[in-house]
Amino acid sequence: MGRDVFYITTPIYYPNDVPHIGHAYNAVATDFIARYHRLRGEEVFHLTGTDEHGLKIQRAAEAAGMEPKAWVDQMEPRWREVWARLDIAYDDYIRTTEPRHVTAVQRMLRAVHDNGRDDIYLGLYEGLYCVSCELYYTEDELIDGKCPIHGRPVEHVREENYFFRLSAYTDRLLAWYGEDPSRIEPETRRNEVLSLIRGGLQDFSISRTNFDWGIPLPWDPNHVCYVWFDALTNYITAAGYGSDEGRFARVWPANIHLIGKDILRQHAVYWPAMLMAGGVEPPRQVWAHGFLTVGGKKMSKSNATGIHPFELLDHFGVDSYRYYFMREIQFGQDGSFSWESMVDRHNADLANGLGNLASRVLAMLGSYFDGVVPATPGDDSDLPKVIEESRRRYDELMGTLALGSALTAVWDIVGRANQYLVEREPWKIAKDDGRRDELAAVLYTAAETLRILAVLISPIMPNAAAALWTQLGIGEPLDAQRLPHAARWGGLAPGTRTSKGDALFPRLDS
Numbered sequence: 001m002g003r004d005v006f007y008i009t010t011p012i013y014y015p016n017d018v019p020h021i022g023h024a025y026n027a028v029a030t031d032f033i034a035r036y037h038r039l040r041g042e043e044v045f046h047l048t049g050t051d052e053h054g055l056k057i058q059r060a061a062e063a064a065g066m067e068p069k070a071w072v073d074q075m076e077p078r079w080r081e082v083w084a085r086l087d088i089a090y091d092d093y094i095r096t097t098e099p100r101h102v103t104a105v106q107r108m109l110r111a112v113h114d115n116g117r118d119d120i121y122l123g124l125y126e127g128l129y130c131v132s133c134e135l136y137y138t139e140d141e142l143i144d145g146k147c148p149i150h151g152r153p154v155e156h157v158r159e160e161n162y163f164f165r166l167s168a169y170t171d172r173l174l175a176w177y178g179e180d181p182s183r184i185e186p187e188t189r190r191n192e193v194l195s196l197i198r199g200g201l202q203d204f205s206i207s208r209t210n211f212d213w214g215i216p217l218p219w220d221p222n223h224v225c226y227v228w229f230d231a232l233t234n235y236i237t238a239a240g241y242g243s244d245e246g247r248f249a250r251v252w253p254a255n256i257h258l259i260g261k262d263i264l265r266q267h268a269v270y271w272p273a274m275l276m277a278g279g280v281e282p283p284r285q286v287w288a289h290g291f292l293t294v295g296g297k298k299m300s301k302s303n304a305t306g307i308h309p310f311e312l313l314d315h316f317g318v319d320s321y322r323y324y325f326m327r328e329i330q331f332g333q334d335g336s337f338s339w340e341s342m343v344d345r346h347n348a349d350l351a352n353g354l355g356n357l358a359s360r361v362l363a364m365l366g367s368y369f370d371g372v373v374p375a376t377p378g379d380d381s382d383l384p385k386v387i388e389e390s391r392r393r394y395d396e397l398m399g400t401l402a403l404g405s406a407l408t409a410v411w412d413i414v415g416r417a418n419q420y421l422v423e424r425e426p427w428k429i430a431k432d433d434g435r436r437d438e439l440a441a442v443l444y445t446a447a448e449t450l451r452i453l454a455v456l457i458s459p460i461m462p463n464a465a466a467a468l469w470t471q472l473g474i475g476e477p478l479d480a481q482r483l484p485h486a487a488r489w490g491g492l493a494p495g496t497r498t499s500k501g502d503a504l505f506p507r508l509d510s
């Protein structure tokens with residue numbers, strides 16, 4: 001079992017269009033978690049990519065008068081560009097049109113096909129088909145016997161497809177989840193999946209003959225692989241399935257597939273069953289977050305509610321962007337975005353909170369100690385205790401992906417530190433030459449708090465953390481810091497030369 005690496009994945013996104021802030025929500029959360037685990041000294045493998053086959057992509061290409069491959073080739077850089085601006089530090093980016101993936105999918109198909117249990121069989125798909133939707137409908141989904149979307153007559157279609165015998169995996173899936181309930185989080189999603197499985201599973205078709213933009217089945221190239229079977233396999237392709245067994249053993253099974261709740265069934269039912277059928281261990285955890293909503297509906301391009309991340313990044317900057325979405329929405333729940341709440345968060349927590357703390361402390365070090373961190377004669381402040389306690393909560397909450405609460409724990413330190421300055425009034429102490437020791441003690445305490453804050457915020461705000469680190473003038477690189485050690489009190493060396501740089505978070509007009 002792969003125990004060496006912390007392996008976390010995003011879904012691979014459909015490049016039928018450019019990303020919106022809903023996709024970015026998923027990407028930022030994954031990156032926050034991945035960076036946090038790196039900070040703990042773990043070897044991390046963070047995978048993302050694009051899901052480039054299937055009818056949806058073929059249609060988008062057709063609408064643009066392009067070949068599907070040419071379409072995805074010009075789309076994929078537009079996704080990467082957004083991830084670069086959002087500081088998403090993935091370790092690998094997979095495209096399902098890459099040869100390594102085609103090889104892995106065909107290998108997986110073969111493994112399931114040849115497992116001796118007849119888990120893939122040729123069957124007849126018979127149903128009511130809407131050509132405009134390219135979807136099958138059941139009788140009761142129709143409105144007046146017509147397609148519910150297009151209002152057009154449906155056709156009676158019979159198609160020969162290969163099926164995956166999902167129905168044979170009901171008991172094994174229930175046993176798998178029974179062994180360790182944390183394999184699906186949060187609990188509401190687990191219950192949803194369990195009741196779906198208990199309700200009885202139906203075999204699903206894993207091949208198509210009505211279009212050809214996909215991976216041919218190795219034993220019958222007249223069929224292309226169904227896009228979900230193809231897409232899910234990306235998680236093992238990138239881990240070395242069938243190409244690098246040594247690496248695969250180290251990396252797989254994934255620790256977390258971080259997904260949106262819309263694709264829970266595919267990840268928590270289809271995928272583990274496919275893997276069981278192919279003789280591969282299922283992932284350790286599927287974690288489904290909620291939707292970003294606009295007017296109570298899932299934000300999407302198709303209903304014209306999609307907001308491109310650049311629209312916000314240009315105004316708020318990347319650190320504020322990342323912080324807002326992770327802090328504002330309880331992870332696991334749906335949450336609505338609003339410009340006003342983003343401005344409020346920015347001004348309250350960042351400009352007035354952390355930014356103000358940093359600029360006050362660095363300015364006072366400059367004025368009273370020529371920018372040099374003084375030796376401290378000792379201080380009776382409760383900040384070391386507050387920090388230790390908050391850091392412990394931060395660790396616990398990051399462990400359960402309570403991402404917003406984890407940030408609240410860090411901002412408790414910011415709040416306490418600002419309050420400490422108000423209580424001690426170092427600007428008054430500075431007026432009295434007889435109180436130099438006291439002044440040194442207060443400013444050392446405040447500067448050391450900033451050092452620890454820079455470490456703790458580095459997974460969510462890599463830029464602000466780096467800027468703060470530079471202003472503090474610490475010689476050791478920030479990315480060499482490791483938790484919990486780097487959060488221990490007293491790490492800041494007296495004599496360190498600080499400098500007051502630009503404000504970390506300029507205030508925004510509301």
Ligand code: ME8
Nearest residue numbers: 011012013014022026051231232259260291292299
């Ligand atoms: O489903 N709020 O791709 P996709 C929060 N290719 N998250 C959202 C969101 C919103 N409004 N809209 C999208 C696919 N997402 C498949 C996945 S994986 C093997 C294949 C997030 O581009 C959410 O996590 O339609 C969703 O699951 C993901 O974007 C990918 O959506």
